Amino acid sequence: MTKVGFIGLGIMGGPMAANLVKAGFEVTGYNRSRAGVDRLVAAGGRGANSVGQAVRDADAVITMLPDSPDVRAVVLGEDGVLAHAREGALLIDCSTIRPDVSREVGQAAAAKGIQALDAPVSGGEQGAIEGNLSIMVGGAAEAFETAREMFDVVGATIVHVGGPGAGQTVKAANQLIVAGTIELVAESLVFLEAHGVDTGAAIEVLAGGLAGNRILDRKAPAMVRREFTPGFRVELHHKDLGIVLQAAREAGVVIPLGAAVAQLMAALEAQGHGALDHGALLKLVEQLSGRGQE
Structure with missing residues (x-):
């Protein structure tokens, strides 16, 4: 998986996306405020003006958003990730949200032919910058292995902890x-x-x-x-x-x-x-x- 759509380029998402660019991934990012997009472009990534533009051609979509309602809106919304991502893509939610919302997102993704992982991270801004985050991953083992190369770029301790919602x-x-x-x-x-x-x-x-x-x-x-x-x-x-x-x-x-x-x-x-x-x-x-x- 070489093309990554990254939604949420804040304190944590911005450095994570930049590290993926450094590792050779083709990253297209979207953020509500333009400053995060501009920083990604300066780091060698591509900027998008909408969620759809960021995810349309992506092999994998990574979201790093503040709260459960944000994930629901961005992923499940009428103009959200699932409305634009291609069948067979992989959705990786690195936000910290309620476990039941992660399961809801996973079920909606599966109905669209998209595998989903809940993969919240720990390590703070410095861990995101250094690429040594701890990542706890819930979802199917097959999807976890597919995402492993990306996880290895942004994290140091990466563990598949169980099924959907287990990461959260x-x-x-x-x-x-x-x-x-x-x-x-x-x-x-x-x-x-x-x-x-x-x-x-x-x-x-x-x-x-x-x-x-x-x-x-x-x-x-x-x-x-x-x-x-x-x-x-x-x-x-x-x-x-x-x-x-x-x-x-x-x-x-x-x-x-x-x-x-x-x-x-x-x-x-x-x-x-x-x-x-x-x-x-x-x-x-x-x-x-x-x-x-x-």
Whole structure:
């Protein structure tokens, strides 16, 4: 599969599409705002003025969109992907959406003779730029093998986790773990600062022990500096935790710590910080501790 139509060229989709171009794929991209398309063209890809133009001749269509309604509209809409993609094409949705919507999309694609994979990713903007994302893939094993060459370009850990919707279920678990870890790192940093400890030295030693994790490695230094330029926005993680809570309720699973973190993320969003990086949970911990900084 050499011709790729890429829909959604934002923080994650843009670098992923550019990496596919570098690897020799013929990528035609579409984005709601023109800036994402222009960046892809500058990287050697092709720009499209509509979803139909991007996907019409594609062997594979990759979507990277914000939420379930966006995927429904772009894929299932009257002028969407399925209305224009050719029979036999492969649809790979890398968005993070509800598992039931992924299954709905897969069924609609199959009715059009198109195989579909739900393949959400983890690793943030830097992982997308470096091409070392973790990709959890749901769908048919045959379709997974067909897509493997593309996955190898944008990801480092690529696992077929089950049938339709399984990728989104694993991604929900990922978002639960990430949110909980960021919250604990935020609480730890405020705790350390309150005691006058050198946070740089503390992060170094904590990262080398059992408390070590990628949030400490990738997020903590910027959190200490109060730099919250988004690698992953609060508003998106708030949305993802809503997916987690709904899926947990449907399965009859109790997630008390996850529910608490979801409420904290919701509070941060409600305070107008939705466009900040999710490391801004630190701001909320400071506020609750009476130690907020302007």
